[in-house]
Amino acid sequence: MNRFLLPAGLFALLVVVLFVGIQRAPQKNVIPSALIGKPAPAIRLPVLGGQGEFDSASLRGRWWVLNVWGTWCPECRVEHDMLLEIARSEVVPMVGLNWKDDDIAAQAWLRDLGDPYDAIPADREGRVAIDWGVYGAPETFLIDERGIVVYRHVGAMTREVWARQFLSRIPKPAGAVG
Amino acid sequence: MSRRIVPVLLAFWLVLSPVAWAIDPVELPDPVLQERYRALTHELRCMQCQNQSIADSPVSLAGDLRREVRELLASGKTDAEIREHLASRYGDFILFRPRFTAQTAWLWVTPVLLLLLGIFVALRIIRGRASLADVDPTEPDTGQDMGAARREDRRT
Numbered sequence: 001m002n003r004f005l006l007p008a009g010l011f012a013l014l015v016v017v018l019f020v021g022i023q024r025a026p027q028k029n030v031i032p033s034a035l036i037g038k039p040a041p042a043i044r045l046p047v048l049g050g051q052g053e054f055d056s057a058s059l060r061g062r063w064w065v066l067n068v069w070g071t072w073c074p075e076c077r078v079e080h081d082m083l084l085e086i087a088r089s090e091v092v093p094m095v096g097l098n099w100k101d102d103d104i105a106a107q108a109w110l111r112d113l114g115d116p117y118d119a120i121p122a123d124r125e126g127r128v129a130i131d132w133g134v135y136g137a138p139e140t141f142l143i144d145e146r147g148i149v150v151y152r153h154v155g156a157m158t159r160e161v162w163a164r165q166f167l168s169r170i171p172k173p174a175g176a177v178g
Numbered sequence: 179m180s181r182r183i184v185p186v187l188l189a190f191w192l193v194l195s196p197v198a199w200a201i202d203p204v205e206l207p208d209p210v211l212q213e214r215y216r217a218l219t220h221e222l223r224c225m226q227c228q229n230q231s232i233a234d235s236p237v238s239l240a241g242d243l244r245r246e247v248r249e250l251l252a253s254g255k256t257d258a259e260i261r262e263h264l265a266s267r268y269g270d271f272i273l274f275r276p277r278f279t280a281q282t283a284w285l286w287v288t289p290v291l292l293l294l295l296g297i298f299v300a301l302r303i304i305r306g307r308a309s310l311a312d313v314d315p316t317e318p319d320t321g322q323d324m325g326a327a328r329r330e331d332r333r334t
Contacts, residue, residue, distance in 0.1 A: 031225065034269035041267075100238060126242040133267040135225030135239060 045121035079156035
């Protein structure tokens with residue numbers, strides 16, 4: 001009896017380890033951002049359509065959201081209605097980084113589907129996306145008033161993710177109700 | 179006959195050439211840089227197609243990352259600086275060869291520990307067998323002791 005105790009114990013341990021691994025496997029597909037808790041990389045890019053330049057330094061002192069999108073990205077269309085809803089709520093400014101896209105196509109997309117963004121820097125060569133560690137659109141970052149990256153969501157934005165991961169982190173403005 | 183077959187063989191030879199299959203045909207002017215570029219791009223993970231290196235991946239992000247590596251090489255950065263540059267943006271996950279940090283220590287140490295444990299267990303078994311062989315089985319009163327010794331071995 002005694003001599004089976006150790007192998008049986010080890011086997012039970014192995015079962016637990018593998019079971020936990022399988023349970024957690026779906027979350028493993030999402031790679032955590034290396035930028036969490038670090039200063040947000042600067043964005044200095046021409047604005048989509050060509051009038052002027054966007055500089056992320058202009059958002060210092062405010063919480064803001066960066067959404068990485070492109071017309072070539074099917075999931076971006078999925079989340080678009082949710083982005084419009086977020087824009088209507090006017091909680092935080094939303095910057096839409098147009099990643100490796102065609103300006104004409106991007107403008108047509110916003111004309112047809114609606115424009116949720118307060119500013120749209122055009123990252124035509126994908127350099128800013130690399131600075132932000134972007135590996136697949138859509139990705140949405142939350143940046144605090146000190147310019148620190150607080151959270152990143154990979155994949156389409158949903159009402160649940162917005163409420164649980166973004167709204168819960170953004171401080172409510174003084175005097176706001178609820 | 180052999181004259182005619184030579185061009186055919188040459189054509190097949192072209193198919194075998196790695197250049198024909200290269201995803202990234204860019205050549206850096208300096209052969210030393212080119213070799214470092216080749217080595218680096220093979221040890222950086224393509225984040226979109228996670229089991230390929232950026233050297234082997236045809237997706238556009240891998241192309242952008244190769245461009246990033248080329249530019250960093252051209253600006254005189256060392257291999258370690260280039261790895262750090264990309265890992266600070268994409269996390270250690272982009273490195274196929276994980277660095278030794280507090281988080282990855284178990285990854286490097288566990289195999290060594292398991293090997294030592296294996297050697298320890300193997301030595302015990304071998305020694306156990308050897309001591310069994312030493313005992314003369316013809317002596318009648320040692321039968322009991324042999325079994326006891328074996329059980330003792332297992333328990334400790």
